[in-house]
Each structure stands twice: as C-alpha cells, then as structure tokens.
Amino acid sequence: MFDKVKFKETVETILKVDYGKTIENAEEYEKYNGISKAIMELISDNWNATEKLYSNGKQAYYFSAEYLMGRALGNNLLNLGIYEEVKDTLKELNIDINNIEEIEEDAGLGNGGLGRLAACFMDSAATMNLPLTGYGIRYEYGIFEQKFEDGFQIERGDNWQRYGDPWSIRRTEDTVIVEFGDGKIKAIPYDMPIVGYNTKNINTLRLWKAESIEEFDFQLFNDQKYDESVKEKNRAEDISRVLYPNDSNEEGKMLRLKQQYFFVSASLKDLLRKYKSRFEKDFSKFSEYHAIQLNDTHPVVAIPELMRILVDEENIAWEEAWNIVENTFSYTNHTILAEALEQWDIELFKKVLPRIYEIVEEIDKRFILELKEKNYSHEKIEDMRIISNNTIKMAWLGIHGTHTINGVAQLHTDILKNKELKDWNKLYPEKFQNKTNGITPRRWIALCNRELTEMITELLGTEEWITDLSMLNKLEKYIDDEQVLKRLLAIKMEKKEELSDYIFKKEGIEIDPNSIFDIQIKRLHEYKRQLLNAFHVLDLYYRLKEDPNMDILPRTFIFGAKAAPGYFRAKGIIKYINEIAKLVNNDPDIDGKIKVLFVQNYNVSYAEKLFPAADISEQISTAGKEASGTGNMKFMLNGTSTLGTYDGANVEIVKEAGEENNFIFGARVEELEEIGGSYNPIEYYESVPGLKRVVDTLIDGTFDDGGTGMFKELYDSLTIGAHWHRADNYFIFRDFDQYREVHKKVDRAYRDRLDWARKCLKNIANAGKFSSDRTILEYGKEIWHIEAKKIQ
Ligand SMILES: *Cc1c(COP(=O)(O)O)cnc(C)c1O
Numbered sequence: 001m002f003d004k005v006k007f008k009e010t011v012e013t014i015l016k017v018d019y020g021k022t023i024e025n026a027e028e029y030e031k032y033n034g035i036s037k038a039i040m041e042l043i044s045d046n047w048n049a050t051e052k053l054y055s056n057g058k059q060a061y062y063f064s065a066e067y068l069m070g071r072a073l074g075n076n077l078l079n080l081g082i083y084e085e086v087k088d089t090l091k092e093l094n095i096d097i098n099n100i101e102e103i104e105e106d107a108g109l110g111n112g113g114l115g116r117l118a119a120c121f122m123d124s125a126a127t128m129n130l131p132l133t134g135y136g137i138r139y140e141y142g143i144f145e146q147k148f149e150d151g152f153q154i155e156r157g158d159n160w161q162r163y164g165d166p167w168s169i170r171r172t173e174d175t176v177i178v179e180f181g182d183g184k185i186k187a188i189p190y191d192m193p194i195v196g197y198n199t200k201n202i203n204t205l206r207l208w209k210a211e212s213i214e215e216f217d218f219q220l221f222n223d224q225k226y227d228e229s230v231k232e233k234n235r236a237e238d239i240s241r242v243l244y245p246n247d248s249n250e251e252g253k254m255l256r257l258k259q260q261y262f263f264v265s266a267s268l269k270d271l272l273r274k275y276k277s278r279f280e281k282d283f284s285k286f287s288e289y290h291a292i293q294l295n296d297t298h299p300v301v302a303i304p305e306l307m308r309i310l311v312d313e314e315n316i317a318w319e320e321a322w323n324i325v326e327n328t329f330s331y332t333n334h335t336i337l338a339e340a341l342e343q344w345d346i347e348l349f350k351k352v353l354p355r356i357y358e359i360v361e362e363i364d365k366r367f368i369l370e371l372k373e374k375n376y377s378h379e380k381i382e383d384m385r386i387i388s389n390n391t392i393k394m395a396w397l398g399i400h401g402t403h404t405i406n407g408v409a410q411l412h413t414d415i416l417k418n419k420e421l422k423d424w425n426k427l428y429p430e431k432f433q434n435k436t437n438g439i440t441p442r443r444w445i446a447l448c449n450r451e452l453t454e455m456i457t458e459l460l461g462t463e464e465w466i467t468d469l470s471m472l473n474k475l476e477k478y479i480d481d482e483q484v485l486k487r488l489l490a491i492k493m494e495k496k497e498e499l500s501d502y503i504f505k506k507e508g509i510e511i512d513p514n515s516i517f518d519i520q521i522k523r524l525h526e527y528k529r530q531l532l533n534a535f536h537v538l539d540l541y542y543r544l545k546e547d548p549n550m551d552i553l554p555r556t557f558i559f560g561a562k563a564a565p566g567y568f569r570a571k572g573i574i575k576y577i578n579e580i581a582k583l584v585n586n587d588p589d590i591d592g593k594i595k596v597l598f599v600q601n602y603n604v605s606y607a608e609k610l611f612p613a614a615d616i617s618e619q620i621s622t623a624g625k626e627a628s629g630t631g632n633m634k635f636m637l638n639g640t641s642t643l644g645t646y647d648g649a650n651v652e653i654v655k656e657a658g659e660e661n662n663f664i665f666g667a668r669v670e671e672l673e674e675i676g677g678s679y680n681p682i683e684y685y686e687s688v689p690g691l692k693r694v695v696d697t698l699i700d701g702t703f704d705d706g707g708t709g710m711f712k713e714l715y716d717s718l719t720i721g722a723h724w725h726r727a728d729n730y731f732i733f734r735d736f737d738q739y740r741e742v743h744k745k746v747d748r749a750y751r752d753r754l755d756w757a758r759k760c761l762k763n764i765a766n767a768g769k770f771s772s773d774r775t776i777l778e779y780g781k782e783i784w785h786i787e788a789k790k791i792q
Pocket of ligand 1: 111112113114116521522523602603604607628629630631632634
C-alpha cells in the first residue's frame with residue numbers, strides 16, 4: 001500500500017541530500033528528480049526480487065540500437081497504480097503533478113517506429129511477467145531537437161540528461177572491456193527499471209555507456225597539455241555520444257559500426273559472465289537459457305561476436321559454436337527499402353574489427369559450401385553469400401545465423417517470403433514467421449487518454465481490458481447506443497481542446513477544435529508521402545479560392561515529423577509544407593476553413609497529446625513500403641479512422657474494424673507491381689485535373705525555398721527522376737486523384753455525427769489485436785520459448 005507520509009519524507013530526504021534544499025525552495029526540476037528517486041526507492045526491492053526470480057530459468061534478451069522511451073514518471077506511476085495517490089500527496093505539498101511531468105525530458109534514444117516498438121515491447125514484457133531484458137546504448141545525446149526557422153528545419157543536440165537522470169542506476173561493478181582493432185574501451189551499464197502494469201514485476205533495460213580505460217593522461221596534464229590529456233577519454237566516450245539520426249536509411253560510418261559492436265559485445269560478455277558463474281565451461285546449455293532477439297540488422301554483428309567468444313576464448317569447435325549461435329539468435333526484419341539494408345565495406349570493417357572480419361569470412365566460406373552441396377548455381381550463390389562486391393550483407397548474416405526471422409505485419413511478411421527474400425524462404429522455409437507489431441495500451445490510451453479510458457472501464461465494468469485488449473470487442477454492443485456515442489464525441493472534443501491549448505502554448509498558433517483534425521505524424525520520408533498530403537492541401541486551397549462557396553467542413557491539417565539532417569529532400573518537404581501553411585493560414589479569403597500546421601519537435605510526449613485528438617489518421621505510404629507502422633495503431637485505439645493505403649498493418653486494421661469505418665484509397669501492391677517499369681507519371685501530371693497546378697508550385701515562384709534549390713530538386717525527382725530512381729518513384733501522381741476523392745468522402749461522412757462516432761467506436765472495439773501484449777506473448781511462445789513468472 002502507498003504510504004503518503006513515508007513518501008513525503010523520502011522526497012524531503014532526497015532533496016536535502018542531493019541539493020541541500022527543502023520542498024519549498026527546490027527548483028521544479030529538483031522536485032522532479034526527488035519525486036522520481038522516491039519512486040525508485042519504492043520499487044527497489046521488487047526490482048531485485050524480479051531479477052532473482054528470472055535468474056534460474058530461460059530468459060530472453062532484446063538487442064536494439066534504439067529505445068524511444070519518452071517520459072518515465074507518469075508512466076511508472078500509472079503502472080504502479082499510485083498515480084492518484086502521488087498526485088494527491090503532491091497537492092498537499094503545493095505541487096501540481098502535471099507541471100512536474102512536463103519538466104521531464106524525453107529519453108529519445110531512438111528515431112521512430114523501430115525504437116518505439118522496442119519501448120512498447122519492454123512495457124508489455126514486464127506487464128506480462130515475461131523474463132525479457134533490453135540491451136542497448138546509453139546515448140549521451142538522443143534524437144535531435146527540431147526547430148523551424150523561416151520554415152527550415154534546424155537541429156540542436158538533445159542533451160536529455162542535462163538535469164540528471166533519476167531513472168538509471170550506474171552499475172560500475174558490471175563494467176566490461178570491449179576490444180576494437182585499434183584499442184580497448186570500458187562499457188559501463190546503466191540499468192533502468194521497466195515497471196509492469198498491475199504486477200509487482202520490474203524488468204530491466206540495460207544501456208551501455210562508453211568510457212576510456214585511463215581517466216586522463218596525467219603526464220600530459222602535468223605538462224599543461226590539457227586538451228591532449230583528455231583526448232583519449234573523449235575519443236572513447238564518442239562511441240556512445242550520439243544517436244545516428246537516420247531512419248530507414250543506412251549510414252556506413254565507422255563510428256556507427258563501433259557503436260553496434262560496442263553494445264553487442266558488452267551485452268554478450270555480460271550474459272556469458274553470468275552463465276559461466278553457474279555452468280562454468282559447459283556451453284551445451286547456453287541456448288536453453290538464452291533467447292536473443294536482434295532488432296533489425298543493427299545488432300547482427302552479435303552473430304560473429306558470439307562465435308569469436310566461443311571459438312577463440314572458450315575453445316569450442318566451430319560446428320558446436322555455430323549450433324549454439326543459431327539456436328540462440330532470432331532476427332526481426334523491419335524494412336524492404338533497398339537503401340535501408342545495411343552493408344559494410346570490407347576494408348572499413350576489417351579496420352574496426354579485424355578478428356570479427358575473419359570470422360565472417362569463415363561463415364561465408366562454409367555457407368558457400370552448404371549451397372554448393374545443395375547444387376545452387378554460381379549466380380544464386382553470389383546473390384546469397386554474405387560477403388560479395390566487397391561488402392558484408394548484414395541482413396543475409398542475420399538470416400543465415402538465426403533460427404527465426406520475422407516480418408512485422410502480415411503483408412510485409414508475405415512480401416519477404418514471396419519476393420524480397422524468396423530464395424532464403426526456399427532455403428530455410430521453417431525459419432520465417434510473422435509477428436504483427438503492437439503498441440502498449442498503458443502509454444497509448446490509459447496514460448494519454450484518461451477520459452476515454454474511464455469511459456471504457458465504466459462500460460466494461462472492469463479495468464482488465466488494459467492488460468487484455470481483446471476485451472475491447474465487448475464495446476460492440478454499444479454501437480447503436482446514442483448516449484455512448486455522444487459521450488465518445490464529447491471526449492474527442494475535450495482532447496481536441498487540450499491539444500489546441502497545448503499547440504497555442506508551444507507553437508503560438510491558434511487552431512479551432514471544431515474543425516476536423518487531420519493528422520500525419522511520423523518520420524519524414526519520401527515513401528511515407530507527406531508530399532502527397534501537401535499537394536492535396538494545396539489543391540483544396542486553390543479549389544476554395546476558385547469557389548469561395550464550396551461546401552466543405554473546416555479542416556486543420558497537422559503534420560509532425562523530423563527529417564534526417566542529411567536527407568535533403570525530406571528537409572525540402574518540410575520547408576514546402578511550411579510555405580503552404582504560410583500561404584493558406586494568412587489568406588483572409590480562406591476564412592479559417594482550412595488551416596495547416598507543422599508542429600516542431602514531434603516526439604513521444606508530443607505524440608501523447610496528438611493521437612487522442614485526431615479525427616483522421618493519415619497512413620498514406622506507397623503500398624508495399626511501410627513494413628507495419630505503429631502510429632496507425634495508436635490512432636485506432638484512440639478512436640480515429642484511418643485514411644490510408646493498403647499497406648503494412650493498415651491492411652489488418654481495416655480487416656478488424658471494417659473497410660466501411662475507414663477510408664482506403666490508392667494502388668495496391670499487386671497493381672504497382674503490374675505497372676512496374678511502364679509507369680509514366682507525366683501522363684497523370686498532364687491529365688489529372690489540378691495536379692499540374694500544385695506540382696508546378698515547386699518551380700513557378702509561388703513559393704520561396706531561400707535559394708536552396710530544394711523545391712526544384714523535388715520537382716525533378718517527380719518528373720524526371722534521378723540517377724538512382726525513376727520519376728515519381730513513390731507513385732504520388734498515380735494516387736493523387738483517388739486521395740482527393742477519399743478526402744471528399746471524409747468530409748461527407750463527418751457530417752453525420754452519430755455515424756461518425758460509430759466509426760470511432762468500431763475502431764476502438766477492434767483495436768485489441770494491436771496490443772504489444774499480444775505481440776510479445778507471441779514472441780515468447782513461438783520464438784523465444786520462455787514462460788511467464790510472477791514475483792510474490
Ligand atoms: C509511434 C511513433 C512513431 C512511429 O510512427 P509510424 O507512423 O508508425 O511511422 C514514430 N515516432 C514516434 C514519436 C512515435 O510515437
């Protein structure tokens with residue numbers, strides 16, 4: 001039970017010890033730290049008990065270069081079931097819990113969907129009492145902070161631990177040494193508690209920080225060479241300094257490879273140390289006790305690293321070691337975009353990891369023999385071998401060296417098996433599985449949408465749905481209940497008002513909660529087609545100008561997205577949308593009928609305010625390109641219809657909630673395959689009414705790109721292509737007209753308020769499948785073979 005008096009005392013003690021202050025004179029961030037640490041005190045015993053309970057059986061480990069955690073305080077209080085108690089306690093101390101929550105910096109140790117998936121999995125595993133530990137990198141700087149200046153994206157370093165990090169414990173005693181071709185460094189683990197919901201179990205996220213073995217060079221310091229004296233220290237610490245801000249694009253940089261090997265090697269050494277303290281030199285049971293999931297190819301270097309440890313350090317025969325490796329690892333494929341498939345130049349790889357390179361060579365050599373024995377042709381072997389064209393293919397290594405490969409939505413898995421990885425599926429048909437992604441209902445409804453949560457709990461008469469989301473289907477019986485539908489609309493309005501207030505505070509822009517909130521929030525990428533959305537907004541603007549009496553409902557188009565700093569086109573699209581916003585929002589003729597807003601610094605905590613307030617969820621990627629999407633699921637769970645293509649998990653969302661309750665448009669995968677090479681975007685450009693008018697604004701002086709050439713380059717990419725792709729590679733022109741038509745359908749549907757509410761409710765009632773609890777239970781049962789265990 002929560003003890004108010006004791007909690008207050010703990011906070012007071014921490015403020016005294018850490019800052020020499022009282023609650024009255026502490027800064028807001030100091031109060032935040034004190035409260036957070038008091039929670040750490042509260043969970044400490046259960047955390048230790050969980051580790052102890054898990055330690056004697058099989059455990060799973062999630063290796064991921066990214067964890068997009070967001071804020072911890074509110075989530076931990078919710079999961080511990082003491083949110084209201086702590087809120088009341090703080091009130092007695094004259095502290096508003098909302099202010100304290102808003103002080104916390106997001107732990108933005110990831111880029112987008114892949115990193116957020118890892119965070120949702122952590123929450124779900126703890127809640128489902130599954131022995132899953134996360135391993136990753138404690139970046140000093142997470143995903144950059146984004147600002148707009150004159151409509152251009154400006155990046156600033158994200159110093160998220162500026163005011164401390166009350167949620168991590170440095171475990172110096174578990175330090176390990178990682179060796180590179182050019183020297184050794186220390187890896188120091190920081191453990192974060194992962195608090196399960198409605199359970200005592202506390203799981204662990206262990207993130208490694210890089211430090212040099214020598215603190216600084218005392219000799220150089222004495223000789224007053226201060227800069228040089230810390231050079232080695234800085235060089236080592238650079239390894240965990242910053243998150244690479246790329247999403248869906250690989251960056252073949254030496255430092256990136258070092259990061260990957262750094263955390264993977266440290267994590268394996270950590271596991272082996274624990275294993276050996278129990279089984280000594282008997283490695284035959286290793287895979288009976290360890291299941292390691294490789295989140296995309298970023299940690300795939302774990303395969304040769306474990307081989308190296310077993311063969312070089314533990315003197316195990318190659319075949320036996322390979323058996324252990326294959327039975328331990330599994331790999332998740334997140335993309336089929338060619339530009340995102342990791343490959344390492346062998347010269348670079350050799351320089352950073354000379355011994356690991358030799359091991360990869362041996363793996364490759366033996367694999368070629370395996371294929372030869374199976375009578376594979378020379379060409380097939382060249383296609384499939386791990387080292388070819390002077391590069392190491394990390395995806396191929398990830399498939400060859402694991403027992404299971406999974407896609408992240410049914411359509412994506414089908415495309416992998418039947419197309420992109422067809423040869424591999426033929427070679428290893430038993431290895432392929434689907435695991436449709438999910439999202440945690442704790443953060444994505446219980447925490448961010450209390451009003452809706454309360455309503456559902458009332459209707460179902462229990463809170464159990466929060467850990468068994470399939471129960472939402474019991475809401476179906478209210479589908480014609482006017483009172484329920486009206487309440488749903490009222491909740492949506494309340495969340496829209498909250499968002500409007502927040503946006504006014506953050507962006508200084510007023511939006512009208514009575515307008516339709518049409519939202520596209522996700523990383524900026526050509527395949528996600530924010531540009532299609534932009535063209536439609538502009539087309540609507542021109543149509544309104546032509547016909548001021550056009551009967552449309554007021555609409556607010558909201559965008560949120562970060563562009564990778566080196567992704568010129570993505571930055572051009574941001575600038576372009578900001579230019580459209582300037583034009584539309586300042587035109588008195590438009591009279592508030594449409595408004596365009598690009599929010600700055602879209603991140604997890606902003607997301608928590610945006611998803612509950614949306615009327616329309618924009619999921620408009622080119623069919624076949626979005627592996628799953630998880631943003632689509634967050635919208636659905638908050639009662640928002642999808643306006644989208646048949647892509648990724650949209651297919652499954654529509655299957656669950658009914659096509660009539662969503663707005664599907666555009667070419668499907670099969671159709672695009674058929675069009676294939678014969679696609680001629682210019683035909684559309686010239687014949688689809690209004691299309692040329694909007695596309696030409698990229699070059700006709702309507703908008704100013706500040707002399708950067710960004711807009712012209714975008715125009716060229718659509719009309720003539722570039723040396724690496726054909727014109728309009730993502731079929732924007734092909735889908736434009738259908739996209740416009742489906743928007744008209746939205747406008748009509750929204751007018752029947754009760755019927756609209758029915759669509760919202762249908763989506764909520766059928767969102768059960770998209771809980772990451774379901775996903776993680778499937779991984780546990782079908783890939784890792786682990787059992788739930790609950791502490792007392
Ligand atoms: C869910 C989420 C994503 C993933 O969004 P998609 O639409 O699936 O690409 C990215 N960023 C943040 C902050 C998220 O919360």
